[in-house]
Structures are given as C-alpha cells and as structure tokens.
Amino acid sequence: MKLSTRHIPQSPIRLMIRVYKYVLPEVNAELNRLRAIALCIPDDELRTQAIASMDGKKFHCQGGGVYAAAKLDQRHILIPLIVALQTISDYLDNLCDRSTSLDPDDFRLLHQSMLDAVDPQAPLRDYYALRNERDDGGYLHELVQTCQACIRKLPSYSSVQPFVTQLVGLYGDLQVYKHIKKDKRETELLAWWDKHRGLTPRLHWNEFAAATGSTLAMFLLFLVAAEEGVTEAVARGVRDAYFPHVCGLHILLDYLIDQEEDRIGGDLNFCNYYEDQMKLVERIGDIVENARQDVLALPAPRFHRMVIEGLLALYLSDPKVRGQEDVKRVSKRLMKKSPLTRLFFWGNSVLIRNSKANR
Template identity: 65%
Template structure:
C-alpha cells in the first residue's frame, strides 16, 4: 500500500475531495488498486475453504460482486491518511455481506434461525469485543477453514484503530441489526417472504413512514450508511449527536436509492433465480420511476446539511451512474426505459461518473 508523502499531507489531500475529478483521481490512484489487492487476499483465502459449497459461494461472491467493494472503497477517498484502515475494513465487511447473500440466495437451507446465526457475524464484526462463534452451526455445510472467522476478526482489528468509533458504534449497530433482519425475512420460504417483510415493516416502518414497505426494506439492505460512519469514526472528536445526524442523512434515502437501483438492474436475473426483487411491487413502470426519482431528490436534500456535503452529492450521482451504466440495463427493455428517464437532463457530474463507471468495468472488472 502506497504511503502518502509529507507534501501530500501538507497540501490537505487527506481531506475530502473537492470535485469529481479529484475524487476519481483518488479512486484510480489509491482506491482501485488497494481494494483489488485486499480482494486478492480474500480470494486466495477463499480458495482454501475445504467445503466445496462454501468455497463455491465465497469465490462467486468475490468474482461477481467486486464492484460492491470498489463502490464502498470510495469512502476511503474521503480520508486518504486513514485508508490503510478504511479499505481493509470496508472490503472485509462488504465481503462478509456478499458471501452471506450468496449463501442465503442459493441456500441448501430455508431456516430463518440459520440465516440469523450466519448474519450474527456481521454484528460481531462491528463489535471489537465480540467473540466469534460457529456461524454455520444450523446448516449442513460447516467447514470453511476459518474463512468467515478471519473476515470478522479483520473488521474488529481495523475498527479498534478508529479513534472516534465509540461515538458511532450505536448508529452502526442499529443499521446492522436492520440489515440482519432484512436478510432473514427475504430469504425464507418464498411463499412466506412478503408477509414476513410487511409484518416487520409494521413494527419498524415508523423510522420512514413515507416509504412503501418494499422501499423501507430496500433501505435496510444498504451498507453505505455503515461505511459513511466508518469514515466519520476516523475523527477522534466525533460526537454521538454528529453520528446520529450522519445516520439520518444516509438512512433511509441514500441507502434506499442504492438498493432500489441495484434491484432495478437485477430484475431479469432475480426472475430467473426465483429471488425476491423490491422493484416488482409497483403497479407499473411509471410509478416505479417516480418513486426512484423522488428518492433521488430526498437523498440530495438529506446530505446538504452534512460537512463535506459535496462528496455526498457525488456519492448520489455516482450511484446513479454506476448502476445505470451496467450492461444489464441494455438487456432489459423496461429497465432501459427507466434508465433513460433517470439519465435525462443529467448534470455533468453524473455524466462524468457514468463514463468513468463504464471505463472501470471494461478495464478492471
């Protein structure tokens, strides 16, 4: 990992990037190579998993979802002097998320207790004092050779180096608990999923009463709020009230936009795999488009009050660019229609990130 020179630090390059060109410069120079280096380590580790099913899903999650880690790694561009902590932490946490999502999507089990125990690893990963357990205890496949244990320990190790983590811990845990609940309910028997999710929404929906049940569920499925709080925890002076404001700026709208875009482009893939997709619960395409467009505007409004708000505006434009530039868009007629509408009249920042997203996919993925 390349160290920052004193001159770079003196020039303030460890601070948040001021514009899209500055952000992408950091992405190409630091984030991309270091995320890929970290993923290479975990790919090699996954290759040694003894159980063939666990090994298959671990490797597939890295091969097919690498861009999740690259996207999360953007937050390390907000404080380059701490990227030696943020990048390994974000990559390890996102790798747990993607691995478990694969395990549950293609599961040999439909036991909600199994899914909850698997995802206990994500709650343990954000608690430096938690002692990892056998997360596979309720399923047939158990021997991962310590792979998930090492991912959890890496997160704990990096978190212990964040000077402001104690102020952010409660907000991070709240988001992680919501994420865990979602993963349990969305992966149970298909005929029970929608009912379980709606019942959960009745209990938790007051957190975002203006969102439909599927939109609330989508918002809980994003890790971006957690990554933003990791970045904030680099500040030793971070307060609990600031953490609350940061969480509120990201959840539900930035997080919801993130996952609704993810589901938007995955509709055909999810139909083929029999997976639940939150974009399928609108009456028609126009309603779906209007709701996603509203989420864009709500997200923009929410981040205005954050310090370094320009970076968060770039995150929103980057999300739209990243997902709408995906090759899956051109393969689905309805998605093409929605994409064209969302891209119509795009600001230059979004177009800039759109072009860069295509370049990164073609060059690196």
C-alpha cells in the same frame, strides 16, 4: 463538534484521481488477499459461493472504497474494513440466495457474523452450526477478525457503534425475511416494516426494506469514526443523512438491474411492487431528491452529492441494463437531463468495468 472537511475531495475529477491512484489498487489487493484464503475453503459449496461473491460483486467493494478517498491518511484502516464487511455481506447473500436451507434461524446465525464484525469485543462463533455446509477453513472468522482489528483503530468508534449496530441489525433482519419460504416472505416483511415504519415515514414498505439492505451508511460512519472527538449526536446526524434515502436509492438501483436475474432465480425483488414502470421511475426520482436534500446536512455536501450521482451512473451503466427492455426504458428516463457530474461518473464506471486491471 464540527467534522473536518479539509481533505475531502469536492470535485469529480479530484475524487476520481484518488479512486484510480489509491482506492482501486488497494481494494483489489485486499480482495486478492481474501481470494487466496477463499480458494483454500475445504467445503465445495462454501468455496464456490465465496469466490462467486467476489467475482460477481467486486464493484460493491470498489464503490464502498470511495469513502476511503475522503480520508486518505486513514485508508490503511478504512479499505480493509470496508472490503471485509462488504465481502461478508456479499458472501452471505450468495449463501442465502442459493441456500440448501430455508431455515430463518440458520440465516440469523449466519448474519450474527456481521453483528460480531462491528463489535470489537464480540467472541467468534460457529456461524454455520445450523447448516450442512460448515467447513470454511476459517474464512468467515478471518473476515470478522479483520473488521474487528480495523475498528479498534478508529478513535471515535464508540460514538458511532450504536448506529452501525442498528443498521447491521436491520440488514440481518432483511436477509432473514427475504430468504425464508416464499409464502411467508411478504407477511414477515410487512410485519417487520410495521414495527419500524417510524424510521422511514416517506417510504413504502418495499422501499424501507431496500434501504435496510445498503451498507453505505455503515461505511460513512466508519469514515466519521476515523476522526477524534466525534460525539454520539454527530453520529446520529450522519446516520440520518444517509438512512433511509441514500441507502434506499442504492438498493433500489441494485434491484432494478437485477430484475431478470431474480425472476429466473425465484428471488424477491423490491422493484416489482409498483403498479407500473412509470410509478417506479417516479418513486426513484422522489428518493433521489430526498437523498440530495438529506446530505446537505453533512459537512462537504458536494462529496455526498457526488456519491448520489455516482450511484445512478454506476448502476444505470451496468451491462445488465442492455438485456432488459423495461429496465433500459427506466434507465433512459432516469438519465434524462442528467447533470454533467452524473455523465462524468457514467463514463468512468464504463471505463473501470472494461479496464484490464479490473478483470
């Protein structure tokens, strides 16, 4: 079957009209609903991390919401689903980054919630059973159940589910290995990469790990599942168009701007494994070109090329860049000879960050 491209925006202006008119207000409304629940979390630490994840990483949900702009008639399903899954991801990342535990079994059980969220038949569990902070007043269960309820409304979800589950499983593996004791992290990550290196033959181990940290391919698969009659073969092609290069670009840019923050926090950063900044720029540039080629296999490749340019614009315009001289130099090199589309999204990224509605 051929995926429908009829309503997918093909120009930056048309896309941003939809983002401003529909995506941003509805993402914000869904985040406000979840915030009201998070504010009632009884445990102080869980409440703090839940609110901090929404305050500090709101743009992850806003960016993910772009996929709903490609199918506006299904946004009532796609936006709550994307926001809920991304919020689980951001919340658990905060819990693991600032964890009172270094127990891999604890991290694995926490991330079982993401696997359950993308399985409409999965029962709820006590995801906090292996840690001291446990009483979230049902917050994580609400996020899981929101995902499951939305997924049940996607007509072709059974065809995309194996690939969503694979990606969520890899994401959970990454979160376990990158948050365990510092002296074990690289050993475990390298052994894990060795097991999966056939999936990403063009990437180095740190780039594979970065690619597994992205939720974008999951969101695209949700979008595809909103169509009738999608086959597993089509779903596999969609997965391959985004994983690993679009996903790898997404998270390498995220790590790029977080280098100083991660250094202070003692967190592992995948941009620190290059011999110098020139090599970092070269590798990100290679991944950009591979991503651009990969998305040509998708219907409406212009939309996905806009996603790639939007990623570069969103991250390289982040205020964190200005305070880091090395990152500022890398950003300038990556933005050199930028196409007009990227500059357009750069301006819109700055505008959205500075808008009163976004505060």
